[in-house]
Amino acid sequence: MSVIGKPFPIRDAREKALGTAEYTTDLKMPGMLYGKVLRSPIHHGRVLSIDTSRAEALPGVRAVITGRDIKPIIYGFGWRHRKDKYALAIDKVRYKGDEIAAVAAVDEDTAEEALDLIKVELEELPAVFDADAALVPGAPLVHDDAPGNIVKAYDIHKGDVDRAFADAFKVYEHRFATQRVHQSYLEPYGCVVHWDPFGKVTAWIGSMNNSGIRLMLADALDLPVTKVRVIQPWVGGSFGSKVTLCNIYPIAAYLSKKAGSKPVRIIYTREEEFYASRPRVSCVIHVKTGVTRDGCLLARQVRLINDAGAYSEMAPAMLEVMCHRSDSVYRIPNVRIDAKLVYTNKSSIGAYRGYGNPQMTFAYESQFDVIADDLGIDPAEFRLKNATRPGDVTTHGWQITSCGLPDAIETVRDRSKWAEKRGKGRDVARGVGMACTIHEGDDRHYLGFTGSNASVEIHEDGRVVVISGEGEYGQGFQTIAAQIAAEVLGVPLESVDVTFPDTDRTPYALGPWGSRLTISGGNAVRMAAEDARKQLFEVAAEKLEARAEDLESSEGRIFVKGSIERSIAVAEAASAALYRWGGKLILGRGTEEPNTTCMDPDAQSNPCSAYSFAAQVAEVEVDRKTGQVKLLGLYTSNDGGNILNTTLAEGQVVGCALQGIGYACTENMMFIDGAQPNPSFLQSGVPNALDVPPIDVHFTDTDDPYGPFGAKGLSELGAPPVAAAVANAIYDAVGVRLTNLPLAPEKVVRVLRQKSTATKGDGQS
């Protein structure tokens, strides 16, 4: 391998460092207007009247729109999701922040001023903010057509859980609760949308799902899909959030149309990010687990309640994933899951790196240590004993091919000096804790196309252009795609360019969610490059008077195997292919479609082409007085298959782990009677560079049969185990068990006090 597996720097670093990268907020267009959104000041209410006349009369205002100006189309993420949202409130507002009206003006100040001039009359309705409360009969209904406030419910039963509990040596039952957290990307939601005089809508959106956003925007505007074009500028992070349609996209489109076809830019403020975007869902998770005397898992029953907020967005799919994923880290024959997604009068939720996994892993892996402790088994041994292994078919039907989990557990155990540090902490208030996780590589939710398409062109000077609709938003796809194409074609990495997504130009692609990008996008690039190589070698064979199958290429030259003096430059062959009689550009196409299955009536499926694994050990020191938990180190071992670029892979693990640390220890989007007291980076507990402990990153030696060059997804492995690993380490250090996230100092202090006053047993909070 000449470029695969090497530590090449990420491609977009130079533009970002030089400041030449143009994000949505940098876009300027002739005649462009600035849009602002008027949001609901109350949590739940009926819209009685809206008077925009004073706003319209303000000099500089070019358009004002309300629910009357839009087509009454209820849109949503589609597929198994529930469509429940208008672009602007028509009848009701359902959370404090719901969109009521919008203004486009010649500058932002004028637009802001105009918002104050819009008079809205609302009839306030009772609101509900808590998922448990929303399930109580007689609770206020967020959507009249969703009785009991239930968005979606699953009841999945595998094996015979009741019998297994009866047979079990011991059964454990715990309740865990997790909080909302924001993805904390640096670039807020934003768009520039131009509804041109000929009916075509062009939208510059820093999304991570360009083709999907196009479909949803066309849906919301009631336009044929090719009347909508989505162009991806540079993107300042998303981490799962920007995968669905944000209301400002159709709002900007309607404003653009009403303002006489001027482009309209709307950029979220940081406060809007906290009031009206899509943070990670908060959950209440009841886990009941039965084991044999020698520590084998027999059965698990889970009751899960997720708080969707006012609109369902991607939450239903996430619920499905949460029902399945974590049951495959270990061998467990009987499982039952009763899961409910519930509407409340809060803003919606969305995907965030891990997609339900951090919540479930926190619950399962915390309980795992309680069980190990109770059974007197070392938690590492307990995990190794039950760990899923290559060739397993899990309870839900997942076919595990490559699996580095046992290796990962042993690695973090050894590298963290587990045996030395474990169980000795209670005197010095130091401890170590372990947790593991499984993650998807792609995830099939429906039978249609969930693969990826790519084209690879070889131009006349040997330059290779990779065309994929899969977007770059900082995660490194352009670098990886270039490496794959360079490796297949035998050309230097510098000679490969990767284009930016533009739905009018680049092929249909699902986008980088579900850790699918390297596997699915990368395989499509690999296949397209192989197709291009075939065409290239045919021309080269003619020139070299050899057979195409006898050729190979390296460092930009094609030569006859075994006789290196018979060679031709890639550039020369590509040039000959184009400029010869009847010539055409070398253009390879690749279509990847994983041979996976989606949930059948028995809730069985094999949704992923590859499964990734990770194990982590956290080492902590707890200040018994203040409850402060200091993370001394995080040891990670990650099975991401064969690693295509060690620099990028390490960056993914470290970045993701840091988000896991924030989730575990400090971050919390608080709600008090629906109100948000801490809507900012400063107040919400986002960790900064000083909060990063030494992070030890290890990759297992795994080679996956499906992914390109043996790779699997790894960008979501860093976060899920952190919270449980830290909670387990706290237990190891000071002997208390925390079951509510974040693992904040006041909670530590509280359980330590409870413990010191209790007659026996560990405190819980």
Add this chain to the structure above:
Amino acid sequence: MSVIGKPFPIRDAREKALGTAEYTTDLKMPGMLYGKVLRSPIHHGRVLSIDTSRAEALPGVRAVITGRDIKPIIYGFGWRHRKDKYALAIDKVRYKGDEIAAVAAVDEDTAEEALDLIKVELEELPAVFDADAALVPGAPLVHDDAPGNIVKAYDIHKGDVDRAFADAFKVYEHRFATQRVHQSYLEPYGCVVHWDPFGKVTAWIGSMNNSGIRLMLADALDLPVTKVRVIQPWVGGSFGSKVTLCNIYPIAAYLSKKAGSKPVRIIYTREEEFYASRPRVSCVIHVKTGVTRDGCLLARQVRLINDAGAYSEMAPAMLEVMCHRSDSVYRIPNVRIDAKLVYTNKSSIGAYRGYGNPQMTFAYESQFDVIADDLGIDPAEFRLKNATRPGDVTTHGWQITSCGLPDAIETVRDRSKWAEKRGKGRDVARGVGMACTIHEGDDRHYLGFTGSNASVEIHEDGRVVVISGEGEYGQGFQTIAAQIAAEVLGVPLESVDVTFPDTDRTPYALGPWGSRLTISGGNAVRMAAEDARKQLFEVAAEKLEARAEDLESSEGRIFVKGSIERSIAVAEAASAALYRWGGKLILGRGTEEPNTTCMDPDAQSNPCSAYSFAAQVAEVEVDRKTGQVKLLGLYTSNDGGNILNTTLAEGQVVGCALQGIGYACTENMMFIDGAQPNPSFLQSGVPNALDVPPIDVHFTDTDDPYGPFGAKGLSELGAPPVAAAVANAIYDAVGVRLTNLPLAPEKVVRVLRQKSTATKGDGQS
């Protein structure tokens, strides 16, 4: 046919009418600078020194460049052309207007002011302005490495001309001279060029040859070709001029780089258009023709001298074309051509709709009438007798397939009421004159790729996207390409979009020169659409449970032949192709390459896949006192094969004919000792709407075997015959023969006076 042959309006009309079309001069980019060029004030001289220090010190100036700042690369059009030009003068200036230095500043006024502050010391050299004078031994040399000032020379001999002249019943000899004229497009030369910090040069250029401009610009800047990207904005006309590299493109690139990677815009003033662009070449043409007693052409000998100006540009290829083309209108077994292209100290010349044809047609077709008159044969009969016919192979080897020439001659004869009007003019000073022409459809000058590539995509809502690198610059290619794709695919015209050229996105294409666009570009689109249809029908066949070969499509639906109730929408099939398991976008590719040949050592070739023909009759009234020639009507019959869009075809003929009228009667870029006294639209004699006579447009009923749906090129047929038809009509009206263009009143008066004082014979001027 449901869309082919119909009078659809041209597609770009709406954007142009609404003012939303953005031309190069409308482009605004963050940080963009404005460039201006310092031009030579003398005709010929050596550069001794340039002092830019005062210009650099002017506030607002961001970069000043001279020949010292550029790579000393001599570039040119490539292929058989002579490379003889630097982006900025390094050693010498060769015409008044040659580029010496350039400035980029924050606005145009500052750039202009800075030019005045550049101090240039030149050593003036003797100059030569006339092609005949430049050929005299001892004449000043424009380029030291071009002895005798000869750029290129041809001496082509077919058959035995001397023997044929000896055998001839009569031999005629005349000298004709033609003037320089400007293409008079509305949008002057311009560009915005951005040399980005990573070494990629992006150029927005209203060119008609995007792929070629990219090659030439890469050549001039010494960059790999894919480091240059050319994007075509809207273009305000070219008519052949904007096919080669204008010095401002590399100049703007160097300014951009030196100014710290800021985009630089340079737009020609109208005066620069007249001083430093590429007008039509002026020629001196000696024609000697021998005929039999009954009026058959036996032999023709031509001596041709073309005045290239200071740099060769496209002039060598044009000389080659002029040596060949006109010998194929009529059957003529023996021809000899001695042609020379000569450097002078004037600005360069370039292509202009007709590409040498208007000059040669004026000479040949004028002499044709002299001969007919002398032999006492009606000129229409004389032309019919000698006309080339379908199946002919001409003296130069051209294989004539479809040919509507005899039909065209008869048509204009009859529609003009030729018999009634002819030869009766001398009393009332009214007359009719006829002329014919042949034109190319594409023109092979080398053995490499001279075809066209296109892709056709069918999107999920049935929208069809045609991707071609062939540009739209007002001639209607987008309309024609959309019609071809719609016809092949059986979809409504409105559902077809055609993309704009962008060399990073659209396939390699030669551009719309040589009347090749409909034939070559159109055939590529047809083939790509057929390929897409094949893929579409495969999916539809599956859905309809039929065989693909039993399907046909119409108005956006695909159905089983003979059972119309079994049908599926194109959108549904396209959507199924994309979203199904392993799906991909339907993408058809087409590569057109005509089976033509270029000049062999015997100067034989068959350069075109199809040849187009036209005949015209002009009717004039001459004011004997003032010499004013009033054009009463122009009757045209055109063999452009099967007409794909009658509205556009008529527009092409009328627009081209109007340019022919200006050339014939009024236009002249004058030079007096190298100085240009009339550098403006107002002074140079460009006709306006009031000068348009009634133009009768007829198309022959011809169906070409090669072109898409039987079409041939027709966009250059309107101009070439006009000058001879008018000159012949003047002769018919008042009995004098004018042999120098334009046919200006002062010349008419002079020859009328000469005639009245001469004892016998017609006057000549």
